[in-house]
Amino acid sequence: MPAHLDLAKTYTHADMILSSRKSPRLSLRPAPFTSLDKSPLSSTSSRFNFNHLIVSPPPSPGLPALVPRHGKPIPTHTPRRCLRAALWLAGVLVILYYGFSRLQLDHGMKPVGWATHSGDQYEMVGESELPDFPTPVVVTDGRGRAKWTVSIPPDHEFPLEPKQYAEICTQNMEVANHVADLHSHIHHQHAAHYGYYHVDPNFMDVAEAEVHGLLPGPKAKTSMKEHGSLIGEKKDGLIESGVCEKTMTFLLETHDAGLGKMLMMLWTAYGLAQKEGRHFFIDDSRWVYGKYTNFFKAPPLPACRPPPRHEMLPCPHHARHLVVSAVTAAQTFGGAFNEEFENPRKMEVYRQKPVFDLARQGYQALFRLNEADQKYVDERSLSLLDKTLRPPPEDQNGIIVGIHVRHGDRHPYEFQYRDSYVPLDRYAEKAQDLLHNAFNDSNGDGEVNAMAEAHSLFVVASDDPEVYESEEFSHASRAQEQIRLASNKVLESSKPSPAAAIRKFVEDSVGWEGGFFAGMFWSLGKPTSVPATAVEAPDTKLPPTEEALRLRELVGRAYLMDLAVLGRASDRVVCTVSSMGCKLLAVMMGWENAVVDGRWVNIDGDFEWRGVSW
Known part of the structure; x- marks a missing residue:
């Protein structure tokens, strides 16, 4: 028998042996024929064939079923997988948040450095040295945390220009907000204003900054110009x-x-x-x-x-x-x-x-006037008070009603008089009412104490000389007569006759018709070629002349002595609250007398006392 025939029989016999060893209970069906079932072209390709991985054999009876029993769905997401996905999502969101925040912060804020003024915009510009002008600066402490302070060159002239003080306060707000954003790592909307005693934790005082070496130290203070x-x-003393x-x-x-x-x-x-x-x-x-x-x-x-x-x-x-x-x-x-x-x-x-x-x-x-003016105020106040005293055994004396009239460039708050002034007859009528009410029913029998009322006085103080000559107050007393602001009519009548051969030298005088005007004040001491009534803005760069200061001093002393006499001698005061002198008189009278007892009376509408106006 040929050899190849024996080999074929051997393979056939082997197949029979394998078939006989198979379990009779297991019925195998061949999978449908596909291109993947083709025999390999070589032994090499057959050895590394992956077809058995692609076409899976039928499951073993002992393994769990692919399809859950009783119709239960296949569990596709475990709790651990959900937690992992949530953590990944949170991480991505955090990264995106800080990324966009940094972009917004970098876009809205300037580099840390000195604050300079450029037009109407304030910007932060990096520098390597301190600027030679007053400005807030941003510094860092030993831990690298941003702080801010105000740098004024120690040799700078004091006081600074008013404009510089205003700019420093405006820049301080900008720099404080900038440093706060640096600490919070985000640019956010800041409060419009804080409480009066709010303390900025990022501010470093000048002396503290000098101790840390961030600003010039004590050595630089020796060259300071203290004009x-x-x-x-x-300034004098053996021990400093x-x-x-x-x-x-x-x-x-x-x-x-x-x-x-x-x-x-x-x-x-x-x-x-x-x-x-x-x-x-x-x-x-x-x-x-x-x-x-x-x-x-x-x-x-x-x-x-x-x-x-x-x-x-x-x-x-x-x-x-x-x-x-x-x-x-x-x-x-x-x-x-x-x-x-x-x-x-x-x-x-x-x-x-x-x-x-x-x-x-x-x-x-x-409010302690110089020695000469205070002496005059004391004497004037006592002389006015003496006129209100009645001889014994009378115990009811008269009172003094002070009247303060402000004209000039200060107009009332009340709408109907805002372009002019409160009429003088309103002052006189209110003063008369106060005088009448003070002595009405003073005897207990419903009668007016006419004698006490007759011993009372009206004392007037005004910036307008024509008020003293008016019909309403021609019988009233002046608050002070030491320094008078006269009108041109009075000045003309007091000039010497031109027919006189020899006359004493008389200085040029300026009338104050209408009251105190700012333009009139700034023109004091100007040459006679400039009209005395010219309205000129003050030039603060040029110091006033000695003549201008002397005239200004007279105007100021007259104003202060008027207030001093009215505030000390008056039992009642009538004025307009639109005038700051009226508010000062209330302070000089005291809270109990002025407000609680109602002895300070405002006739400029229904407005009340307020303090500093800004």
């Missing part, structure tokens, strides 16, 4: 006192020619300094009226000395050494100040009691 003079500073812990320096400078607004601000600032435990100083180097000591006695001297001038900041308010001036009135006496000190549990004018008390404290400490 300004501080009232209350001890230490620097005050906390101070407030009030700058007597304003573009407003009026004296009343400055006085109210000065008194309130002093009371505020006492409440906050600050030592108080006054700077008069740029006061339009001249030297403070020409009008008042020096304020009480503290036991310490003022700080270096470059440490005096206009804001923030919690700075150790604060500067207060007319240009920073909105920061010091603005809305936050009223929210802090007004009494919310009271109604109407009684809400202003805490603010009134601050001004009253300043009046009692600072």
Whole structure:
């Protein structure tokens, strides 16, 4: 038999043996024929064939069924897989959030550095050295955390220009918001304003910044130019006192020619300094009226000395050494100040009691006229009071009704008189009513004490000389006669006759028809070629002449003595609350007399007493 036939029989026999060993219970069906079932072209391809992985054999009877029994769905998501997916999703969202936040922060904020003023926009510009002008700066502490402070060159002239103080306060707000955004890693909308005693945790005081080496230290202080003079500073002494812990320096400078607004601000600032435990100083180097000591006695001297001038900041308010001036009135006496000190549990004018008390404290400490003027005020007040006394055994004396009339460039609040002035007959009628009510039923039998009323006086103070000559007040007494603001009509009548051969020299005089006007004030001391009534804006760069200061001093002293006599001698006061002098008179009378007892009467509408106007 040929060999190949034997081999075929052998293979056939083997097949029979395998078939006989199969379980009779297992019925196998061949899978449908596909192209994948083709025999390999070679032994190599047959050895590495993956067809058995693609076409799976039927499941074994002992393995779990692919289709769950009883119709249950196939569990496709396990709790671990859901948790993993949630974590991945949260991570992606966090990455996207910080990415967009960083893009928004980088787009909205400028690089850290010095704050400079460019037009109406404030930008942060990186620099390697401190600027040579006053400006807030951003610094970093030892841990790399951003802080901000105010850099004023130690050799800079003091006080700064009013515009510079205003710019520093505006820039401080921008820089404070910028540093707050750096700490929060996001640019968000900041509050319109904070509480009056809000403390910015990112602010570093000048002295603290110097200790950390972030600003020039004590060596740079030796070249400081201190041209300004501080009232209350001890300049002579064998032992130099230490620097005050906390101070407030009030700058007597304003573009407003009026004296009343400055006085109210000065008194309130002093009371505020006492409440906050600050030592108080006054700077008069740029006061339009001249030297403070020409009008008042020096304020009480503290036991310490003022700080270096470059440490005096206009804001923030919690700075150790604060500067207060007319240009920073909105920061010091603005809305936050009223929210802090007004009494919310009271109604109407009684809400202003805490603010009134601050001004009253300043009046009692600072309103001390120079020796000559104070002597005249005392004598004038006593002479007026003597006229109201009745001889014994009468115990009912007359009273003094003070009347303050403000004309000039100050118009009333009341709508119908806002373009003119309150008529003088309203002053006279209200004064007469107060006088009548004071003695009505004073004897207990319903009769008026006519004798006491006859011994009463009307005392008038006004910036308009024509008021004294009016029909309503021609019989009234002047508050003071030491310095008079005369009208042109009076000046013409007082001139010597041209027929006289020899006459004494008479200075040029200026009439005050209509009252006190800012243009008239600024023109004092000008050459005669310039019209005396010319309205000119003050040029603060040019110092006033000695003649201008002398005339301004006379105007200021007349105003102060008018207030001093009315505030001291008057039992009742009639005035218009639109005038700052009227508000000052209320402070001088005191809260009980002026408000509680109603002896301070306003005839300018239904408006009430308020303090500093800004």
